[in-house]
Amino acid sequence: MELTEKLGQEIIRRLSKYIDVPINLMNPHGRIVASTDPTRLHQLHGGAKAVIESQQPNIITNGNADDFSNVKPGVNLPIFHHGELAGVVGLTGKPEDVMQAARMTQGSVEITLDQMRLQKEAFFQERQWNHWLQKLLQPAAVDTQELEGEAIYTLQVEIHKQWQVVVYQASSPYELAERLIPSLEYLNPLFILPYEDHSVVAALPAQQPLTIESEADVLTGVGEPGYSLDGLRQSYQQASEAIELAGVHGEVVYSSSLKTERLMNHIDAAVYEEIATEYILRLNELEDSYVETLHCFFDNNLKMNVTANDLHIHRNTLIYRLDQLSKKTGLDPRRFKDAIILKTILLKESL
Structure with a gap:
């Protein structure tokens, strides 16, 4: 990763709030990609060229400024990313006065590049995981061998x-x-x-x-x-x-x-419709209290006393409601086979 104009300008914008000296950022070719002085953008910087060739700091004073093109007295330091030269940072001023700020700027840029790399790697890894998950959970049959290979060799899990x-x-x-x-x-x-x-x-x-x-x-x-x-x-x-x-x-x-x-839930749809349709119509005609009673009765495993207590009604009232349910729907919830049909309808129809 190398220092680009977009990244360099953002770094300059932030650092210039804290460093009150001119700052230049150069790419690995020695061209100024960001600067506190917009007139210097895109110019070749002789001090940066010297840093690129030696990969060592370059100190420019009034005594040696004529040895380099397009420079002012100051400090130019290499910016490394993963062992490779990513650019050069230059601060203008007396070298002894700006060296500390130059080191701080150098470190800030290197940290920023490292963070960007980590973010890109994390983003790329997340995309790999998402792609793998999409293939794993698709409704159609999956290629088990391919997914296993990606998990082991790409995702390393x-x-x-x-x-x-x-x-x-x-x-x-x-x-x-x-x-x-x-x-x-x-x-x-x-x-x-x-x-x-x-x-x-x-x-x-x-x-x-x-x-x-x-x-x-x-x-x-x-x-x-x-x-x-x-x-x-x-x-x-x-x-x-x-x-x-x-x-x-x-x-x-x-x-x-x-x-x-x-x-x-996995009963064949055609079979369910054939058996349940007439009962669904009858249940839909009932008052809400009857459906509530059914739900409570099944939730309490067909226990009469517990259901009556939960509904806050007398046991005889519960018996009356169940009798009416049986009469009006043709299914008695107290009979095992009828209860299965009623419970299935309640589940699938969300009555």
Whole structure:
């Protein structure tokens, strides 16, 4: 990386607030790319040429100024980046007066170049991870051998382990990812990456129990442990489905607690429509209190007393409602087979 005009001008703009002497920044060819004196831009600087040839500091005094073209007394120092000459910094004035400021400017520029390199590397690595994640989680079949090769040789990670995927859904996934990284670092995640337009996906080493916290405005689903690439894909699908089935903002939903719901969710659509349509129509004609009763009855594992207490009604009132449900829908929620149909409808229709 070498000193460019755009970068040089930004550095000059910032440093000139603290250093009250003329500053020039030259590229590796000795041409001034930034200066506190705009009239000197794009000129060749003889002192910088001497630095480039020797890769050593060049001190210019009144006594030797005539030995170099287009110079004034001052100090010219090399700027190195990764062992290569990236440019030259020059400060005008008595060498003994400006040397310290010149050293500070030299260090500031080198630090800036290092930070830019690290940012570019981080950006490039994030793009590699995002590209890999897109291929891993695509709905179609994946090229396992290709993904394994990229993981090992490009991303330099070991994927042949047990992983558990956490999916977060939020309106600002990039901001959420930045907040999540510090809080999940201790778990040694494989990755924490924004995915698509509204999600953050985190792959964590499988451990029992895995305790995850959520934020108030975030939907969070946790998949079950899985091995290597296939396990990552499956755990991601489970976590996403957990959010779809039971996601509540601010709460964490574990796929392992939704096995019945997941099974019902994958019933063949044509078969479901054939069986459920007439019952859906009847349920839609009921008052809200009946549907609420159904939900509570199933949530309490068909226990009459617990359901009545939760609804704050007398047991006889509950029995009356269940009798009416049976009469009006043709399905009795107290019978196992009928309860399965009703529970499936409640799940799939979000009644």
